[in-house]
Amino acid sequence: MEITKEQMNLVQAQMQGIGLVTAYYNRFGDDALQVSKSYFSQAGKMLGQNHESSLNIVGSDANAVAAAINAFITQAAGTPGACKVEGDKVVCDNEGFCPVMEAVKMVNAPWDKIDLNYAWPMFEGVATAINPNAKMEVPESRHRGDKRCCHVFIVPK
DSSP, X not given: OOOOHHHHHHHHHHHHHHHHHHHHHHXXXXXXXXXXXXXXXXXXXXXXXXXXXXXXXXXXXXXHHHHHHHHHHHHHHSSOOOOEEETTEEEEEESSOOHHHHHHHHHTOXXXXXXXXXXXXXXXXXXXXXXXXXXXXXXXXXXXXXXXXEEEEEOOO
């Protein structure tokens, strides 16, 4: 898949963080990943709070979480977020462009480590900014060889 100039800009924005996490991991091992995971979780929470404020999101139900996550996806991936609310769950499927996946390939980073300690904590952080008890599950992930990525946020009432 060839990416557009706009997508390349989004990929380049990811490359700095991914490159830094990879360099720290190569030098300091798993301790660096724990620091990264905590940092990017907090960064996600801040982004979620920004979306909550700018979009005037009220409440903490699955619809509110979906609104923040969709705004985050739009900002990070340049595509409209397509997460769907299914009861107390927010389901986000992606078979297409992912700036993290493309950046990982370009800098030859360990994709599983980047997903688990950079991308996923930030994604979950956005959700927990809206509902601190939201939990993310990832039943499908391209870094595991699946055809798509599927993130499911369980949002308690």
